[in-house]
Every structure is written in structure tokens, then in C-alpha cells.
Amino acid sequence: MSQDIRTRLIHHDYVAPAEFESPVVAVHKASTVFFPDVAALRSRRWVDKSGYTYGLHGTPTTFTLEARLATLEHARHVLLAPSGLSALNVVNQALLASGDALLLPDNVYFPSRDLARHELARWGIAHRVYDALDPSTLDAALGPDVKLVWLEAPGSVTLEFPDLRALVRRCRERAPQAVLALDNTWGAGLAFNPFELGDGLGVDLTIHALTKYPSGGGDVLMGSIACRDSALHERLAWTHSRMGLGVGANDAEALLRALPSLALRYHAQDQAARRIAEWAQGQPAVRRVLHPALPGSPGHAHWAGLCSAAAGLLTLEIDPRHSVEQVNAFVDGLQCFRIGWSWGGPVSLAVPYQARFMRELPTPYEGVLVRLCIGLESVDDLIADLGAGLARLG
Numbered sequence: 110m111s112q113d114i115r116t117r118l119i120h121h122d123y124v125a126p127a128e129f130e131s132p133v134v135a136v137h138k139a140s141t142v143f144f145p146d147v148a149a150l151r152s153r154r155w156v157d158k159s160g161y162t163y164g165l166h167g168t169p170t171t172f173t174l175e176a177r178l179a180t181l182e183h184a185r186h187v188l189l190a191p192s193g194l195s196a197l198n199v200v201n202q203a204l205l206a207s208g209d210a211l212l213l214p215d216n217v218y219f220p221s222r223d224l225a226r227h228e229l230a231r232w233g234i235a236h237r238v239y240d241a242l243d244p245s246t247l248d249a250a251l252g253p254d255v256k257l258v259w260l261e262a263p264g265s266v267t268l269e270f271p272d273l274r275a276l277v278r279r280c281r282e283r284a285p286q287a288v289l290a291l292d293n294t295w296g297a298g299l300a301f302n303p304f305e306l307g308d309g310l311g312v313d314l315t316i317h318a319l320t321k322y323p324s325g326g327g328d329v330l331m332g333s334i335a336c337r338d339s340a341l342h343e344r345l346a347w348t349h350s351r352m353g354l355g356v357g358a359n360d361a362e363a364l365l366r367a368l369p370s371l372a373l374r375y376h377a378q379d380q381a382a383r384r385i386a387e388w389a390q391g392q393p394a395v396r397r398v399l400h401p402a403l404p405g406s407p408g409h410a411h412w413a414g415l416c417s418a419a420a421g422l423l424t425l426e427i428d429p430r431h432s433v434e435q436v437n438a439f440v441d442g443l444q445c446f447r448i449g450w451s452w453g454g455p456v457s458l459a460v461p462y463q464a465r466f467m468r469e470l471p472t473p474y475e476g477v478l479v480r481l482c483i484g485l486e487s488v489d490d491l492i493a494d495l496g497a498g499l500a501r502l503g
């Protein structure tokens with residue numbers, strides 16, 4: 110070996126002893142990965158995670174995160190994507206071709222609909238919507254061209270919980286060629302098992318915006334795609350790799366650090382949101398409280414029949430006598446609740462919405478909707494903040 114310091118600091122002969130264990134997983138950073146010889150360069154496989162080939166194809170850090178997420182999701186295989194939305198898109202691109210159609214629930218996470226409308230449409234892929242609370246509306250939408258059906262439980266913002274078993278059964282009967290994909294961000298792997306819904310029914314894959322609960326900090330963007338079937342996983346993995354998607358090692362580390370407290374945070378935010386939902390039901394300015402665990406909330410019975418927990422989200426439908434401007438002022442005036450997208454972090458958030466701009470099908474919501482994501486503050490402080498705001502609203 111050369112004695113030139115420039116070379117010696119790169120090609121060094123010290124190798125640290127292998128036996129090192131601590132609570133945290135090492136942060137392996139790499140674009141280049143070394144091979145001992147050309148034969149290894151030619152033969153190593155990354156797709157089944159039996160070896161390392163290139164940073165984009167996985168490191169011990171990302172493989173470990175994927176394995177832990179597979180356990181969380183009740184799945185066997187997991188891929189990481191730079192955001193929840195990009196995870197959705199990997200699924201679309203892997204499974205759809207020109208001439209195919211995909212189905213979306215009308216209460217889908219809005220950017221997913223925008224992706225179909227503006228990007229997939231340009232590639233000759235059509236989308237149709239169904240009413241998640243009425244499985245019979247699938248009949249008109251399902252045809253031989255449908256290769257992918259998205260499910261979401263509950264719906265975005267309005268939180269209607271669908272009868273997932275009925276939706277899956279109907280799709281299996283009428284469109285056996287279609288892959289069934291669930292956006293599992295709300296359930297987070299903790300509220301229910303989408304691969305085993307009962308009666309032998311389950312979805313084929315899930316995506317999860319790790320940005321939300323698994324991150325828990327409001328500071329990391331990441332998504333995952335989870336499935337049980339190895340052939341489906343390989344299909345997704347090849348598309349994922351050809352699209353050049355990867356995640357940063359430090360972001361993977363942040364996720365690995367946050368996962369051990371995931372269940373504690375999820376359940377604490379669940380309890381807090383339920384207390385706030387029950388309190389809000391008695392408020393004169395609130396026409397209705399949307400939260401799947403509340404009796405009377407749309408789809409409550411479906412939630413109760415499937416789930417053991419709920420995410421810390423609720424939506425207030427403000428009495429329609431209050432104008433959009435008044436409700437905006439209510440949100441502006443909140444002190445603990447900050448205004449911003451996303452959820453699952455430590456800070457409680459509020460965003461106003463108007464249902465008529467979000468849906469293609471008619472909705473029963475006439476008042477302005479205020480979506481609340483509950484953070485980790487004292488619940489008494491959050492209730493006092495909302496109470497003062499609603500009192501100002503009158």
C-alpha cells in the first residue's frame with residue numbers, strides 16, 4: 110500500500126471489530142458499494158435483498174427499516190419511496206399501461222386524484238371514482254380495463270369508514286384481474302390488518318405515508334409500499350428501481366429512531382382525539398363531528414367491526430350559518446393548533462376545507478370543514494384553545 114497520505118486516508122487497513130451492538134441501527138451511506146471481485150459484481154441480487162449492489166438498491170440501514178415496516182404492515186416485502194405520494198405513483202406506474210383504468214374512492218387523498226387526472230391521463234390511463242360508502246357503485250366503474258383499485262380507510266378529511274370487506278369482495282368477484290391497493294396511512298399498521306380483513310379477504314398491497322405517524326416528527330418525508338406476494342413485489346421493485354427512487358440514509362435513521370415509539374404515540378393521539386371529538390359534539394357552533402370511532406359518524410359500524418384503534422384525526426363540520434371567512438378567522442385565532450398540512454407529528458394542526466371543491470359525487474357537508482390533527486400537547490389545553498375559538502365564532 111502506498112504511503113501517500115491522500116491514498117492512505119481512503120485505502121486504510123484498519124477494520125473495526127464486527128461485534129458492536131447498541132440500540133440504534135448504523136447509518137450506512139452509499140452510492141458506490143464495493144464488490145470483492147467481478148464475479149460478485151455480476152451475480153449479486155438486490156431485488157430479494159440478498160446482497161448490496163448500489164446505494165439506490167439498498168443498504169443495511171434501509172433493508173433493516175424495510176424489514177421492520179414489513180412487520181408493522183403485516184406484509185412480507187417493503188419498498189421505500191421519497192414520499193407517500195411517490196409510493197402511490199410507483200404502484201400506478203408499475204401496474205398500469207395505456208388503455209388501462211384505475212378506480213379511486215371519491216373521498217381519496219386529493220393529490221392521488223390529481224396524479225390520475227393530470228399525469229396518468231397523459232399516458233392514456235383513465236380513472237373512475239366510486240362511492241366508498243356504497244359498494245354497489247363499484248359495479249358501473251369496474252370493467253375489464255380496470256387493473257388497479259385504490260381503497261382508503263377512512264376517506265380523506267371527511268373520514269367516512271368504508272366496509273372494506275364488501276369492497277374487496279365485490280372487486281374480487283367482478284374484476285379478478287385488478288390489483289387491490291390500500292392507502293394505509295391512517296391505520297398506520299396499528300388499527301387493523303388490511304391483508305386479513307376476515308372471510309379470507311384482504312388487499313394485495315398497501316402504501317403508507319411514513320411522513321405521518323412513523324416519522325412522528327413533522328420533519329421527514331417518506332413512503333412505503335408493502336405486499337405479501339413475491340411476484341407482485343418484484344414487479345413493483347423493478348419499476349421502483351427503474352424510476353431511480355431512493356431515500357436518504359439520515360431520513361431512514363430518523364424513521365428507525367421513531368418506530369419504537371410509534372404505538373405509544375398513535376394510541377396517545379387516538380385517546381386525545383376521541384376526548385376532543387366527544388367534547389366537540391356538544392358545541393353549538395359544530396354541526397357534526399366526523400371521527401370513525403364516534404357513533405353516528407359515517408361508517409362507524411364498519412370501523413367498529415374491523416378496527417381496534419383510530420388515528421388522532423377528526424373533522425368538525427361548522428354550522429353552515431358561519432361563513433367561510435368566519436371559519437377562517439376561527440382557525441387563524443387558534444393558539445395551540447398551527448395551520449399546516451400533514452399529521453402525526455407533535456404539533457396539533459388545523460386546516461379548513463370546503464367539501465364541494467373536493468368531491469365529484471354529491472356530499473352531505475354544507476358547513477365548512479375544519480380538519481384537526483391532534484399532536485402531543487395537553488388535551489386540556491387543546492380543548493381550551495378550541496373552546497375559546499368556537500366562543501369567538503359565536
Ligand SMILES: *Cc1c(COP(=O)(O)O)cnc(C)c1O
Binds near residue numbers: 194195319331
Ligand atoms: C400525507 C398522505 C399521503 C402522501 O404522503 P406525502 O409523504 O406527504 O407525499 C398519501 N396518503 C395519505 C392518506 C396521506 O395522508
